[in-house]
Each structure stands twice: as structure tokens, then as C-alpha cells.
Amino acid sequence: MSAADGPLVVGVDSSTQSTKALVVDAATGRVVASGQAPHTVSSGAARESDPEQWWSALTEALRQCGAAAHEAAAVAVGGQQHGLVTLDAEGRPVRPALLWNDVRSAPQCERLVEELGGPKAWAERIGSVPAPAFTVAKWAWLREHEPDAVARTAAIRLPHDYLTERLTGEGTTDRGDASGTGWWAAPTEAYDDGVLAHAGLDPALLPRVVRPGEVAGTVGTLPELPFPKGVLVAAGTGDNAAAALGLGLRPGSPVLSLGTSGTVYAVSRRRPADPTGTVAGFADARGDWLPLACTLNCTLAVDRVAALLGLDREAVEPGGGATLLPFLDGERTPNLPGASGLLHGLRHDTSGGQLLQAAYDGAAFALLRALDLVLDDGDGPGGASGTGRPGGAGDPADAAPLLLIGGGARGAAWQQTVRRLSGRPVQVPEARELVALGAAAQAAGLLTGEDPAAVARRWGTARGPLLDPVERDEQTVERIAAVLADAGPLLGSGPSLGSGPSPGSGPSPGSGPLPGATGRS
Numbered sequence: 377m378s379a380a381d382g383p384l385v386v387g388v389d390s391s392t393q394s395t396k397a398l399v400v401d402a403a404t405g406r407v408v409a410s411g412q413a414p415h416t417v418s419s420g421a422a423r424e425s426d427p428e429q430w431w432s433a434l435t436e437a438l439r440q441c442g443a444a445a446h447e448a449a450a451v452a453v454g455g456q457q458h459g460l461v462t463l464d465a466e467g468r469p470v471r472p473a474l475l476w477n478d479v480r481s482a483p484q485c486e487r488l489v490e491e492l493g494g495p496k497a498w499a500e501r502i503g504s505v506p507a508p509a510f511t512v513a514k515w516a517w518l519r520e521h522e523p524d525a526v527a528r529t530a531a532i533r534l535p536h537d538y539l540t541e542r543l544t545g546e547g548t549t550d551r552g553d554a555s556g557t558g559w560w561a562a563p564t565e566a567y568d569d570g571v572l573a574h575a576g577l578d579p580a581l582l583p584r585v586v587r588p589g590e591v592a593g594t595v596g597t598l599p600e601l602p603f604p605k606g607v608l609v610a611a612g613t614g615d616n617a618a619a620a621l622g623l624g625l626r627p628g629s630p631v632l633s634l635g636t637s638g639t640v641y642a643v644s645r646r647r648p649a650d651p652t653g654t655v656a657g658f659a660d661a662r663g664d665w666l667p668l669a670c671t672l673n674c675t676l677a678v679d680r681v682a683a684l685l686g687l688d689r690e691a692v693e694p695g696g697g698a699t700l701l702p703f704l705d706g707e708r709t710p711n712l713p714g715a716s717g718l719l720h721g722l723r724h725d726t727s728g729g730q731l732l733q734a735a736y737d738g739a740a741f742a743l744l745r746a747l748d749l750v751l752d753d754g755d756g757p758g759g760a761s762g763t764g765r766p767g768g769a770g771d772p773a774d775a776a777p778l779l780l781i782g783g784g785a786r787g788a789a790w791q792q793t794v795r796r797l798s799g800r801p802v803q804v805p806e807a808r809e810l811v812a813l814g815a816a817a818q819a820a821g822l823l824t825g826e827d828p829a830a831v832a833r834r835w836g837t838a839r840g841p842l843l844d845p846v847e848r849d850e851q852t853v854e855r856i857a858a859v860l861a862d863a864g865p866l867l868g869s870g871p872s873l874g875s876g877p878s879p880g881s882g883p884s885p886g887s888g889p890l891p892g893a894t895g896r897s
């Protein structure tokens with residue numbers, strides 16, 4: 377037996393690189409057992425994963441949890457956002473899932489934005505200007521490139537929907553993850569029939585949107601899992617919304633997540649609608665909003681540079697004037713899907729450690745710029761009035777601490793880079809798996825009737841060392857901004873992605889001035 381104070385719940389994080397499962401005591405938040413199993417992501421131009429492998433990874437992660445998982449009374453799944461899972465009439469994947477960081481859908485995305493009224497119209501309609509990451513762009517890519525797969529598709533799911541459905545046998549999603557599809561209207565909180573018609577997508581293929589606090593279903597007969605039949609299953613949500621739950625996040629408290637993706641976000645009571653496309657206007661998993669900016673190149677890009685240099689990821693050295701824009705996978709913030717990595721300012725005396733530091737700086741730069749926009753959309757003490765806005769009013773040292781999470785948050789070089797380029801106090805929660813904890817808090821909320829964010833606050837999940845602010849390194853921030861602004865032609869769409877803006881189109885997020893030039897993001 378687990379000797380827990382309360383019932384046990386299971387929280388799952390099925391993110392890009394792996395699935396993690398935690399068995400958590402719902403009374404105290406104590407992690408009783410944990411497990412993790414990796415995913416395979418295709419390389420080359422495509423970024424695809426087999427949904428069946430997510431299920432195998434979940435099974436393995438739960439097996440590692442041992443006896444405790446057998447006692448679970450409720451479960452919830454958080455998952456990487458946006459991925460397009462296509463299922464046939466038997467519920468089996470038609471093909472591998474197209475992941476959020478697959479930029480092949482950039483031309484389709486650009487066309488969609490223009491065809492339905494341009495960036496401002498989209499921001500007002502769905503809360504976001506779709507990026508190639510959004511599911512609607514992936515569906516458009518599939519229709520163009522694989523009509524046979526489209527013809528065989530009987531259901532469309534997001535990654536967390538897919539796993540939840542394998543648990544319950546019912547097709548469900550939630551407002552948080554639905555808001556990243558591009559076919560969920562933020563103002564009405566319902567699927568947008570106009571977008572669906574334009575995308576050639578039958579609404580009958582989509583899952584039911586479960587309300588916050590509602591039960592999505594119960595676990596069916598699944599001999600491969602430790603759960604007995606009838607265990608409650610919560611709605612689950614996208615991984616960023618799950619981490620917001622897991623931190624018990626309140627408006628005005630910004631989060632920086634360093635994983636495969638870099639994300640920066642805050643909870644907001646106001647519905648965001650950023651026509652520049654920098655800030656996605658996601659819904660959170662409770663009933664509020666989650667303005668968020670996301671980069672494609674974060675921990676993996678920095679680790680790749682370290683590997684190329686033959687250095688440990690912590691072997692950074694200060695100084696040096698080199699700038700490295702680590703856009704190894706193309707980039708989303710700024711919206712440069714065809715970009716590749718760019719190095720500028722190399723000298724004879726530049727050391728490998730300085731180049732590695734330049735990769736960290738280049739990866740953190742856009743996220744920290746976007747932080748100001750995210751908080752402009754938010755409300756509370758960390759918002760525009762008390763901010764770390766570069767060049768803006770207010771001393772960042774007095775702003776709300778930046779909560780640093782994700783795999784990279786454990787790294788000293790990441791922590792120091794974020795402190796130096798933000799000038800803010802930085803808090804690093806001791807709890808490692810905030811996405812899985814958020815899912816666990818959602819599952820616990822089903823049992824107790826509590827708000828999942830209140831559950832997480834009761835558990836004290838955000839507790840961790842508070843790192844004092846250091847003076848912001850304005851020189852580096854300005855140097856990166858200048859290189860980004862000047863590098864426009866080199867960072868534009870690559871030959872494999874083709875199409876530029878449609879003739880006669882208005883500004884699109886990919887065609888506007890670079891962030892460094894505007895000082896906006």
C-alpha cells in the first residue's frame with residue numbers, strides 16, 4: 377500500500393520527447409511514484425510521431441509507477457499542443473501525427489490567414505493568428521499532399537485527446553487544447569463552422585469539448601494498464617495549460633518553460649487577440665485565458681550547438697561579441713518557418729564557450745521579448761505597469777518573479793541566461809514535472825470538487841528557490857535585436873517551403889518587419 381493521506385491520482389505529460397506519469401497523493405501533492413518513456417520524432421523536414429508509440433510510452437511509464445498506479449482513483453492527460461492525429465473508422469491512426477514543430481505547413485498556413493480575412497480577422501475570430509504549428513494548417517497540408525489519408529480519416533484528435541480516448545473510448549477534448557487548433561472560436565467558445573467549412577473539415581470528425589471540472593469518461597477494460605475499470609478520467613488539456621494548472625498560476629505571474637519548445641505565458645482574465653501573431657490567445661483549462669508565445673528552438677537547439685562544439689551544455693563562457701540565432705528547425709517567434717541557424721560576429725579570439733553562451737542567448741531572446749506582450753495581455757502585478765519591458769517604464773528587478781520550468785530549468789546556464797537577459801527575479805520550482813502535476817491536480821479536482829489550480833496551490837507546487845535579479849544585459853539584448861533586424865533576407869522562407877505572401881495580401885505574421893526592427897517582440 378502507498379500509505380498516502382488521501383486518494384491517489386495519476387497525472388500524465390505526453391510531450392514531444394517523452395511521456396511522464398506521476399502517481400500523486402491528492403491530499404498532500406506528494407509524488408508517490410513516477411515513470412517516463414521516450415518518443416521517437418522523425419528528423420529531416422518532417423516532425424512526426426506515431427500515436428501508438430505515445431500509448432506504449434504511457435503504458436511503460438505507468439508500469440514503472442508500480443503498485444501505486446493500481447490504487448489510482450482518477451487520471452488526466454496533458455499533451456503537446458496542436459498535433460494532428462488522424463484516425464480511421466476503427467480508431468487506428470491513419471498515419472503518424474503531424475507535430476506542432478513541423479513547419480512544412482507554412483505555405484498552407486499563410487494562405488489560410490489571407491483567405492479568411494488576414495491576421496486581424498483571425499485574431500478576433502479564434503484568438504490567435506494561426507502559425508504553421510496550428511492544427512488547421514496541418515490539416516490543410518494533409519489535404520494538399522495526402523488526399524488518400526484525408527479520405528480515410530474518420531476522426532481528428534489532438535495528442536491529449538488521443539490518449540484520453542484510448543482510456544475512455546470517448547472522443548473528447550477541452551477548451552485549452554481546442555484553442556490551439558485554429559477551428560475553435562474564442563469569443564463563442566465553440567467550433568467555428570466557417571473555418572471548418574473553409575478547411576473542408578466535417579465537424580462530426582471532431583471531439584466533444586468537455587467543460588472544466590466535467591468528467592470526460594471512465595477507464596474501460598484495458599489489461600495493459602494498471603487501472604481498474606471505472607477509474608475517473610478528467611478532461612486533460614494541452615501541456616502549457618496543464619503546467620499553468622500545475623503551478624496554481626494566478627494572473628500577472630509569468631512562466632518561462634524551457635523544453636523542446638520555449639514558451640512564455642501568463643494567465644489572463646481578458647481574452648487575448650494579438651493581430652501581430654506573436655502572442656497566441658489560448659484558453660486555459662479553467663475558464664480564463666493563456667496568452668502565450670512559443671519558439672521552436674529551445675533546449676534541443678542549444679544542446680545541438682554544445683554537441684557540435686564538443687562541449688558540455690554547462691561549459692559556457694562570458695564575453696565575446698558573437699550572435700547566434702539558433703533557428704535550426706525554422707522559427708515560430710519570430711515567424712520565420714524557413715529560417716536556419718545564423719552566426720554573426722565570429723572572431724579569432726571567440727571561444728567555444730562564448731559561442732555556446734551565444735546559443736543560449738539567442739534561444740532566450742525572443743521569449744523574453746515576448747514576455748512583455750504576454751503580460752500586456754494579462755492583468756496583475758507583473759503586467760505592463762511593473763514590467764521588465766526592454767526600454768519601457770518600470771524596473772524589471774521589481775517585477776513579479778519569472779517562474780522557470782521545463783527540462784532546461786534545471787540547468788545553471790539556462791538559469792543564468794534568463795536572469796541576465798530578463799533582469800527579473802527568477803523562481804525555479806522544486807517540483808520537476810509541472811505538466812504532469814497539473815494533470816494530477818485536474819484529476820484530484822474531479823474527486824474533491826476543487827478548482828485544480830487551488831489544488832496545486834494547496835500542494836505548494838510552485839515552491840522553490842528565488843534567484844535575485846541581476847542587472848539586465850542590455851548590450852547583448854540590443855546586439856541580438858540588431859542582428860535579427862539586419863538578417864531579414866537571410867532568414868526568409870527557404871526553398872523547400874516556397875511560397876511568399878499572396879499577391880495583394882496585407883501584412884501577415886511572416887511578412888511583417890522583424891521583431892528586432894520594431895522592438896515589439
Ligand SMILES: Nc1ncnc2c1ncn2[C@@H]1O[C@H](COP(=O)(O)OP(=O)(O)O)[C@@H](O)[C@H]1O
Pocket residue numbers: 391392393394634635636637675676679689782783784785786787788790
Ligand atoms: N539539467 C539540465 N540542464 C539543461 N537542460 C536540461 C537538463 N535536463 C534536461 N534538459 C533539457 O530538457 C529537455 C527536455 O525537457 P522537457 O521539458 O522534458 O521537454 P518536452 O516537454 O518538450 O518533451 C531536453 O531537451 C534537455 O536538453
Ligand SMILES: O=C(CO)[C@@H](O)[C@H](O)COP(=O)(O)O
Pocket residue numbers: 391392393455456457458476509556614615616635636637638639656670
Ligand atoms: O506548440 C506549443 C505551444 O503552442 C508547444 O509548447 C507544444 O505544446 C510542445 O510542447 P513541449 O513538448 O515542448 O513541452
